[in-house]
Amino acid sequence: MLPQDQIDELKGMYSGLGSIAEAGVQYILIPNLMLPKGCSPERVDALLCPTNRGDGYASRLFFAQRVAGPKVLNWNANGVRIGDRNWHAFSYRIGASAKRLAQMISSHLTALQ
Numbered sequence: 001m002l003p004q005d006q007i008d009e010l011k012g013m014y015s016g017l018g019s020i021a022e023a024g025v026q027y028i029l030i031p032n033l034m035l036p037k038g039c040s041p042e043r044v045d046a047l048l049c050p051t052n053r054g055d056g057y058a059s060r061l062f063f064a065q066r067v068a069g070p071k072v073l074n075w076n077a078n079g080v081r082i083g084d085r086n087w088h089a090f091s092y093r094i095g096a097s098a099k100r101l102a103q104m105i106s107s108h109l110t111a112l113q
Contacts, residue, residue: 030105
C-alpha cells in the first residue's frame, strides 16, 4: 500500500490520477502527463511503478507510447503489458534522494530534458 499523503499530493498535481494493481505491484496512472519542453508528444499517459518489479530498477516510469526528446534514450521496455495496455520505458535509474512519489516522477522526467 502506497502512503496516502503522497497519493493525495499527486492528486493535487495531476488530474484524473488512478491506480492499477497487478501481480502484487501497485502502479500509479497519470493520464495526459505534461512532458518537458521539446518532447513529442507533449502529453502522454504515464504509469509510475514506485517499487522494484523484478526488472532491476528501483522504480520505473512507463509511457503509453515512446517519447521523442532532445536526448536519445534506451527504450529497453517496449510493449510491457500492464492493466490491459502496452507500456514503454527507457533505461534510467533515479537517485536515492527521490523517496516521495512526486520526486520519483520528477526525477524520471529529467531524463527527457
